Amino acid sequence: MHVLHDAPLAPLTTFRLGGPATRLVTAGTDAEVIDAVREADDSGTPLLIIGGGSNLVIGDKGFEGTALRIATRGVELRGTTLELAAGEVWSDAVARSVEAGLAGIECLAGIPGSAGATPIQNVGAYGQEVSATISEVIAYDRRAGETVTLGNEECAFSYRHSRFKADPERYVVLRVRFELEDAGGLSAPVKYAETARTLGVQPGDRVPLAEARETVLRLRAGKGMVLDAEDHDTWSAGSFFTNPILSEERFTAFRARVRERLGADVEPPAYPAGEGRTKTSAAWLIDKAGYSKGYGTGPARISTKHTLALTNRGEATTEDLLALAREVVAGVREAFGITLVNEPVMVGVGL
Numbered sequence: 001m002h003v004l005h006d007a008p009l010a011p012l013t014t015f016r017l018g019g020p021a022t023r024l025v026t027a028g029t030d031a032e033v034i035d036a037v038r039e040a041d042d043s044g045t046p047l048l049i050i051g052g053g054s055n056l057v058i059g060d061k062g063f064e065g066t067a068l069r070i071a072t073r074g075v076e077l078r079g080t081t082l083e084l085a086a087g088e089v090w091s092d093a094v095a096r097s098v099e100a101g102l103a104g105i106e107c108l109a110g111i112p113g114s115a116g117a118t119p120i121q122n123v124g125a126y127g128q129e130v131s132a133t134i135s136e137v138i139a140y141d142r143r144a145g146e147t148v149t150l151g152n153e154e155c156a157f158s159y160r161h162s163r164f165k166a167d168p169e170r171y172v173v174l175r176v177r178f179e180l181e182d183a184g185g186l187s188a189p190v191k192y193a194e195t196a197r198t199l200g201v202q203p204g205d206r207v208p209l210a211e212a213r214e215t216v217l218r219l220r221a222g223k224g225m226v227l228d229a230e231d232h233d234t235w236s237a238g239s240f241f242t243n244p245i246l247s248e249e250r251f252t253a254f255r256a257r258v259r260e261r262l263g264a265d266v267e268p269p270a271y272p273a274g275e276g277r278t279k280t281s282a283a284w285l286i287d288k289a290g291y292s293k294g295y296g297t298g299p300a301r302i303s304t305k306h307t308l309a310l311t312n313r314g315e316a317t318t319e320d321l322l323a324l325a326r327e328v329v330a331g332v333r334e335a336f337g338i339t340l341v342n343e344p345v346m347v348g349v350g351l
Helices: 030-043 090-099 115-121 193-199 209-222 248-262 282-288 318-336
Strands: 002-008 020-027 047-050 056-058 063-070 075-078 081-085 134-141 146-151 171-179 300-302 310-312 345-347
Touching: 020 030, 030 047, 030 063, 030 134, 030 171, 056 318, 075 090, 081 090, 081 115, 090 115, 090 209, 115 134, 115 171, 193 209, 248 282, 248 318, 282 318, 300 318, 310 318
Parallel strands: 020 063, 047 063, 056 345
Antiparallel strands: 002 020, 075 081, 081 171, 134 146, 134 171, 300 310
16 A cells, blocks of 8 residues: 555546645555545545546645545456456456457447446446446445445446445445456447447447447547547546436427527437436537537637547646536526536536
């Protein structure tokens, strides 16, 4: 276990923003993680868990308490079961699953961050979500003071949400088990229209695993969604806002606002979201409200490649980023009556 005091946190996040932590503990084993958590809990010290730092917005004042960086390592493959330590790099784990000929997470290639963060956010992209393949999550239950194993249903997964996100002060993810599919070197059925179109197949078709992964990586890179230290479009948290899910009544009202603002023949993006609900596109809303790619003149701007990513152009502060985010939220609300919700976790700040 490695301990630093008054430790900078910005270098541990993909935004490269935020002030220092009173204390930074780096834990390399599950036992060290549990010891650090227990020490903080027993002393009443605020605790911030950091994995890959790709989903964090930390305030400029930093964090008064213990920041625990989970740096555990471990990959175990048993048949079609893949077990990952929480600190494993997610994109590397996806590459390993493809090399092993196992399908189910290949379209989640290139997503930054750690394996332990994936069930918290129910990470998803290009037609796949980790909830479809996670069989169990091993976590430390801070309330019970013991390690527990939660099955898929117990995780209460939904769109970009889970039991862990709903109760962030209770669980610390230690390991994640995935049940993947041996489809003879082929991918899971391709669900996302853009992916299918790029691959030249129909939705529902399977393609070679490596081809699916490489295609997703190219698509993500074209949107600035693959980390590159030289590209400020990737100094972000990826998608900053979740796609709104609307009731039938709210979608009808939204559709009327769209036609009033953009023309009677304009239809907003609409995707079935179950139980009479419809999901629409946050990126579309942002663009149509007047915030196009590259919007902004300060050190925090919308990505030049994707309207859903807010970026640090190199000298931004967290407050610069939040000012831009608030401007976008207010503009979309005024234009379409929808309030966007941030996807990254806010530490010491809020919209």
